[in-house]
Amino acid sequence: MENRQKLRDLLMEVLLLTDEEFSFDLKRERVETWDSLAVVAIAAGIDETFGYHFTPDEAVGINGVRDIITILEREGIRFAEA
Amino acid sequence: MQKHEQWERRWEIADLKSALSTLGRSYLCTTPSIRSRVQALLSPPEIESPESVPSDADTLIVAGGGTLIDRAKVFRKNNWPALNLIAVPSIWGSGTEVSPVAVLTRAKKDIHFSDDLIPDHYVVWPELAESAPAELLRFACGDVWSHALEAFCSPLATETIRKQAADLMNEIASYPLGFDARWFDASAAACLLQARSSVGLIHGFAHVLEPLLLSSAPNARWGHAKLCSTFLSPVLNFNLSRSPKVQTLATTFGLDLDKVQAVTKSLFDGQAYTAAMTVAEQHWDTIARDRCSRTNCILVRRDSLKYFQQFRISGAVA
Numbered sequence: 001m002e003n004r005q006k007l008r009d010l011l012m013e014v015l016l017l018t019d020e021e022f023s024f025d026l027k028r029e030r031v032e033t034w035d036s037l038a039v040v041a042i043a044a045g046i047d048e049t050f051g052y053h054f055t056p057d058e059a060v061g062i063n064g065v066r067d068i069i070t071i072l073e074r075e076g077i078r079f080a081e082a
Numbered sequence: 083m084q085k086h087e088q089w090e091r092r093w094e095i096a097d098l099k100s101a102l103s104t105l106g107r108s109y110l111c112t113t114p115s116i117r118s119r120v121q122a123l124l125s126p127p128e129i130e131s132p133e134s135v136p137s138d139a140d141t142l143i144v145a146g147g148g149t150l151i152d153r154a155k156v157f158r159k160n161n162w163p164a165l166n167l168i169a170v171p172s173i174w175g176s177g178t179e180v181s182p183v184a185v186l187t188r189a190k191k192d193i194h195f196s197d198d199l200i201p202d203h204y205v206v207w208p209e210l211a212e213s214a215p216a217e218l219l220r221f222a223c224g225d226v227w228s229h230a231l232e233a234f235c236s237p238l239a240t241e242t243i244r245k246q247a248a249d250l251m252n253e254i255a256s257y258p259l260g261f262d263a264r265w266f267d268a269s270a271a272a273c274l275l276q277a278r279s280s281v282g283l284i285h286g287f288a289h290v291l292e293p294l295l296l297s298s299a300p301n302a303r304w305g306h307a308k309l310c311s312t313f314l315s316p317v318l319n320f321n322l323s324r325s326p327k328v329q330t331l332a333t334t335f336g337l338d339l340d341k342v343q344a345v346t347k348s349l350f351d352g353q354a355y356t357a358a359m360t361v362a363e364q365h366w367d368t369i370a371r372d373r374c375s376r377t378n379c380i381l382v383r384r385d386s387l388k389y390f391q392q393f394r395i396s397g398a399v400a
Contacts (some may be wrong), residue, residue, distance in 0.1 A: 010381070044379060
């Protein structure tokens with residue numbers, strides 16, 4: 001499965017989103033379920049799925065899906081154009 | 083046992099007896115099972131419940147299990163912050179005597195978190211647990227283990243917490259799964275570690291299932307400690323099966339994972355697990371979305387239920 005799809009599946013699972021609700025431009029402020037516990041769960045899921053562990057600063061600084069992609073691409077994890 | 087951050091609040095029974103004259107008007111609230119033993123040594127008048135403490139009170143001494151102590155903690159915080167609160171746990175496990183957390187079990191778990199909940203003093207009085215049933219003592223050991231293990235694995239744990247949790251688990255791995263006075267200090271230490279990090283899926287199972295099992299099977303004596311003991315091994319194995327993270331942490335912090343596996347396996351009761359899983363299957367979405375499960379070191383997904391169903395069937399790592 002390509003990385004885009006893996007990330008999409010992970011975030012839909014953690015944030016309880018439907019296909020229609022998810023987009024790669026999604027912002028944290030627009031998702032009610034994206035609370036502090038979701039931040040922890042996303043970090044655990046990213047570690048499990050992509051083998052990268054967010055630093056605490058990275059984890060709390062994520063404001064949307066694009067921020068996650070930016071961090072992961074910085075670590076050499078490639079995403080096709082979303 | 084290394085001194086933990088609440089060590090200055092720690093008293094032994096002799097300290098409490100000698101301090102009684104300085105505590106003002108004191109009242110005693112005890113669990114019935116230990117009441118006569120407590121009253122033989124402590125003179126303050128007995129009251130029926132923490133909430134019935136008389137208006138002239140300066141100090142409330144609450145002696146019993148975690149449920150009673152948690153009630154007193156919440157009552158004091160919400161109604162009477164000036165009341166001096168002294169907790170005397172009758173058994174180890176919850177660690178609530180040092181904890182900023184209090185859990186009230188109603189239709190579901192009601193979790194309170196505040197430094198104002200921490201009792202002013204706690205009393206280590208191991209003899210109170212000596213006559214407790216062997217099964218309860220065993221579950222209490224599982225409760226301590228679940229706090230230490232989930233603190234160690236927590237995504238929110240610092241290196242210091244992980245090192246302290248690893249050292250603690252390496253030490254308690256040699257304790258008997260029954261009466262040993264050292265469990266009281268281990269319990270307090272483990273509780274503080276999880277309060278400074280988080281708990282995980284073991285507690286997700288326990289928090290969701292306890293009220294359900296208490297109402298559906300009241301004679302089975304389900305409680306928090308029994309549930310933690312029951313799910314220790316399955317959740318540890320689930321975490322190990324999904325990612326090398328726990329194994330890597332164990333290597334990094336010198337945790338003897340083989341010993342941890344051996345202890346959690348000896349705490350596992352297949353019959354209890356099967357009974358609990360029957361209910362867990364029906365409430366999996368709630369368990370997976372529980373706030374404790376959401377801070378598990380491995381992401382708990384909808385399809386993670388399959389692992390636990392298979393664990394029930396095989397009784398071993400799936």
